[in-house]
Amino acid sequence: MSTQAAEGLRGRKKRQTRTALGHAAVRLVAEHGLDHVTVEDISAAAGVSPRTFFNYFAGKEDAVLGPDPEAGPRMRARVLAAPAELSAAAAVRDALLAEVAAELADDRELWLQRMRVVQQHPVLLAKVFSGGEVVERELVAGIAERVGLPADDTYPLLLGAAAGAAFRVAIARWAGTATPLHVLLAEAVDMLAHGLAEPHRD
Amino acid sequence: MSTQAAEGLRGRKKRQTRTALGHAAVRLVAEHGLDHVTVEDISAAAGVSPRTFFNYFAGKEDAVLGPDPEAGPRMRARVLAAPAELSAAAAVRDALLAEVAAELADDRELWLQRMRVVQQHPVLLAKVFSGGEVVERELVAGIAERVGLPADDTYPLLLGAAAGAAFRVAIARWAGTATPLHVLLAEAVDMLAHGLAEPHRD
DNA sequence: TCACAAGTGTGCACGGTCTGCAAACTTGCA
DNA sequence: TGCAAGTTTGCAGACCGTGCACACTTGTGA
Numbered sequence: 001m002s003t004q005a006a007e008g009l010r011g012r013k014k015r016q017t018r019t020a021l022g023h024a025a026v027r028l029v030a031e032h033g034l035d036h037v038t039v040e041d042i043s044a045a046a047g048v049s050p051r052t053f054f055n056y057f058a059g060k061e062d063a064v065l066g067p068d069p070e071a072g073p074r075m076r077a078r079v080l081a082a083p084a085e086l087s088a089a090a091a092v093r094d095a096l097l098a099e100v101a102a103e104l105a106d107d108r109e110l111w112l113q114r115m116r117v118v119q120q121h122p123v124l125l126a127k128v129f130s131g132g133e134v135v136e137r138e139l140v141a142g143i144a145e146r147v148g149l150p151a152d153d154t155y156p157l158l159l160g161a162a163a164g165a166a167f168r169v170a171i172a173r174w175a176g177t178a179t180p181l182h183v184l185l186a187e188a189v190d191m192l193a194h195g196l197a198e199p200h201r202d
Numbered sequence: 203m204s205t206q207a208a209e210g211l212r213g214r215k216k217r218q219t220r221t222a223l224g225h226a227a228v229r230l231v232a233e234h235g236l237d238h239v240t241v242e243d244i245s246a247a248a249g250v251s252p253r254t255f256f257n258y259f260a261g262k263e264d265a266v267l268g269p270d271p272e273a274g275p276r277m278r279a280r281v282l283a284a285p286a287e288l289s290a291a292a293a294v295r296d297a298l299l300a301e302v303a304a305e306l307a308d309d310r311e312l313w314l315q316r317m318r319v320v321q322q323h324p325v326l327l328a329k330v331f332s333g334g335e336v337v338e339r340e341l342v343a344g345i346a347e348r349v350g351l352p353a354d355d356t357y358p359l360l361l362g363a364a365a366g367a368a369f370r371v372a373i374a375r376w377a378g379t380a381t382p383l384h385v386l387l388a389e390a391v392d393m394l395a396h397g398l399a400e401p402h403r404d
Numbered sequence: 405t406c407a408c409a410a411g412t413g414t415g416c417a418c419g420g421t422c423t424g425c426a427a428a429c430t431t432g433c434a
Numbered sequence: 435t436g437c438a439a440g441t442t443t444g445c446a447g448a449c450c451g452t453g454c455a456c457a458c459t460t461g462t463g464a
Contacts, residue, residue, distance in 0.1 A: 087399070087400060088400055089397070089398045089399070089400075122332060122335070123332070125332055125335060126328045126329060126331055126332030126335075127328060129328060129331035129332065129335075130324060130325070130327055130328030130331060133324070133327060133328075133331075147400060149401075152374075152375065152378060154371060154375060154386070154389055154390055154393065155393065155400070155401050157371045157374065157375065158367065158368065158371045158390050158393055158394065158398070159398050161367035161368075161370060161371050162364055162367050162394065162398060164367065165360065165363035165364050165366065165367045166360065166363075168363055169356060169359045169360045169363050172354075172359065173354065173356060173359065176354060184356070187356055188356055188360050191356065191357065191360050192360065192364065192394070192397065192398060193397045193398065194397055195291070195394065195395045195396055195397040196291045196360070196361050196364060196394060196395065197289070197291070198289060198290055198291075198349060198357070199351075199357050
């Protein structure tokens with residue numbers, strides 16, 4: 001729900017091809033496993049040539065993960081737009097929760113299947129992290145701007161990295177339980193805000 | 203300084219070849235950039251055949267990073283061996299600092315060059331993360347055991363992930379400043395322990 | 405001393421990944 | 435209708451990574 005207006009017939013078809021490739025990649029890998037699926041398979045399933053595949057994605061992994069280039073700027077904007085009375089940590093917390101809500105609303109089923117595939121293929125996990133790195137960089141920039149520190153200061157870097165950590169942990173737990181993602185994410189973020197103190201035991 | 207005794211001539215040569223390949227990889231990539239260096243180049247510089255290269259490393263990236271399979275178990279042991287009166291977070295803090303000290307003492311110059319190379323090649327960053335993931339898993343197991351929670355509970359997962367985040371931030375800052383790594387790492391860990399509260403301004 | 409088992413290095417072949425290039429083809433617009 | 439710009443595609447080529455078979459080295463026990 002970001003750039004749907006004034007796209008023209010050209011852009012529309014491009015977007016269609018891209019999502020067709022992405023969906024095919026997730027489905028095929030879920031069915032046959034990552035290294036029993038070739039770029040040729042994915043292209044065929046999406047009805048384009050293998051060469052065209054590489055016009056859209058850098059490789060199999062990218063197609064499965066379908067990285068969102070707007071996620072970084074969005075997080076940055078969210079952090080900067082948060083009410084001024086909130087602490088930076090609280091602003092990041094809210095930004096994370098809002099982002100998760102928006103992402104899931106977009107394409108819930110695909111997301112879940114994607115996560116399942118990622119859990120089964122450590123190679124994909126690596127790509128997720130490096131993708132998260134790009135987002136994290138923008139997030140760090142937003143935090144730095146908000147608190148008035150340079151972007152290479154420990155505080156913005158660490159808050160950004162911690163946000164990434166909380167996100168990953170929430171995702172990991174989500175894949176194994178029935179608890180809603182936003183609950184798990186809030187739990188993780190709150191734990192960070194309390195200095196990682198040991199939780200009370202039953 | 204872990205398994206140097208009773209190695210035999212066989213094992214010694216194997217280790218030599220491995221480090222020769224690793225060093226050649228770091229040096230060549232530092233000189234010419236990651237994708238202007240082929241496996242053939244690295245093998246030639248180390249005096250072995252390209253086929254042999256793949257007996258040691260899964261690819262260029264692995265050779266550059268020289269992953270340490272013992273790092274995970276070591277961290278786990280450190281966390282479990284920490285004095286009982288320490289909190290889990292403090293135990294992790296000490297384990298991190300001890301690990302850094304040991305690693306750097308081992309081969310300081312290579313480490314620094316490696317980090318510089320990694321900063322310039324996001325692809326390598328991805329591998330660092332996935333490598334860190336393996337270590338993190340062990341660390342999480344240690345934390346879980348120490349505090350008596352299951353390893354898939356939020357607390358151990360998050361503390362492990364946060365430790366990884368602090369480590370990465372410290373490394374990133376270290377590559378850009380003259381501050382000793384252990385100081386940066388302590389700063390980051392303390393910031394986490396204080397709930398990521400905004401630091402005092404000058 | 406010798407021979408043999410196990411471990412290590414190497415060449416070869418093969419399928420897969422990814423890129424550059426140039427030739428079609430399609431779309432948007434005058 | 436016709437042109438400019440964008441998209442798809444095939445082709446060639448470099449590189450990656452693995453399986454396999456064979457040569458060579460090392461350690462060991464007869």
